[in-house]
Amino acid sequence: MELGIIGLPNSSKTTIFNALTRGTAPTSSGSSGKLEFNTAVVDVPDQRVDRLSEIFQPRKTTYAKVTYTDIAGLDQGVAKKGFSGELRNRIAKMDAFVHVVRAFEDESVPHPLATINPQRDLSILDDEMILVDLLAIQTRIERIGESMRRAKKGSEEQAALEIEQALMTRLSDWLEAGAPLRDMNLADEELHSIRSFAFLTLKPVLVLVNSGDEVIPPDKLVTYQHRHTVVMSLQGKLEMEIAQLDLDEATVFMEEFDIAEPALDRMIRASYDLVGLQSFFTVGEDEVRAWTVRKGATAVEAAGAIHSDLARGFIRADVVAYDDLISVGGSMAEARKAGKARLEGKDYLVQDGEILHVRFAL
């Protein structure tokens, strides 16, 4: 899973990226405006994994992962002037966006529009994305028109073109009204039929408002009500500083500033939820590990996430909920005795936080 970090120039994208990745990519107040991508894979913090590791004392602990890519180069006017080639390809691949919005005041950091106004900045890039989608749809509608002139009247081809034309026109009207496609009611087969367009406004968005030196709740900074959207605020520079400390120093620092958990940890988990993913765990002396599957995945799909052999030879899975396993001190055998572990078949729908042990034969 990959999330693209977008935002206006100098909005603090790279600062957030560094905080997320404990990285040191160069940040600067003189935004270069160049096309640049920094990518890193980040562990999804999960206290359940920590607890299971304490119990099982495995040789190795593995967290779920999310990939973040810092995408510089989006700015006002990009839809009409600069949205092509590498930038388009890179962005189309993203599963979701982290939209970084500047709310911090700092005279040494120039703002491309000179004033601080998070609501305005949020709409600027949103409107650009709407325009990018709209332009793609208009091109498609023109092509459909050409094909329709060539297609035989009453043919299957013509019928299919008419259906597509009607859908594209609906999408276009929706975007013209200024709303993202993710707010629209679309049937599964409609969503499927437009998948290859990788429309930007269909992708989930995590809005991250950087409030700088102050803690300010997000709803005091922006109003943003859309589907598949999470809005959070954080103190960007502070988060980057915490991320660059070692664990002991970070603990002392956080106690001093009365921070229970870095905002970034919450944000990483929120990104994971946002794209419809969940974790299940496997435990043992060798490894305690979080695996990623979509919400609604079956036991056999979960087995396949571990190894294709496990899916192929799947017999049954021992399943126990995280809280139930903890309540019996972490022992699978005790969980079974207490009637808390179940044997489930292929079609069982795995729930977030369950511990699975797959029985299989090849």
Ligand SMILES: Nc1nc2c(ncn2[C@@H]2O[C@H](COP(=O)(O)OP(=O)(O)OP(=O)(O)O)[C@@H](O)[C@H]2O)c(=O)[nH]1
């Ligand atoms: N005062 C203050 N400055 C910040 C904060 N976060 C980032 N900055 C500064 O803002 C400037 C721009 O930050 P970057 O992270 O480079 O911004 P960017 O969005 O990656 O910029 P481009 O990639 O050039 O578009 C840098 O000088 C940062 O140090 C913050 O929370 N408070």
Ligand SMILES: [Mg+2]
């Ligand atoms: Mg940058």
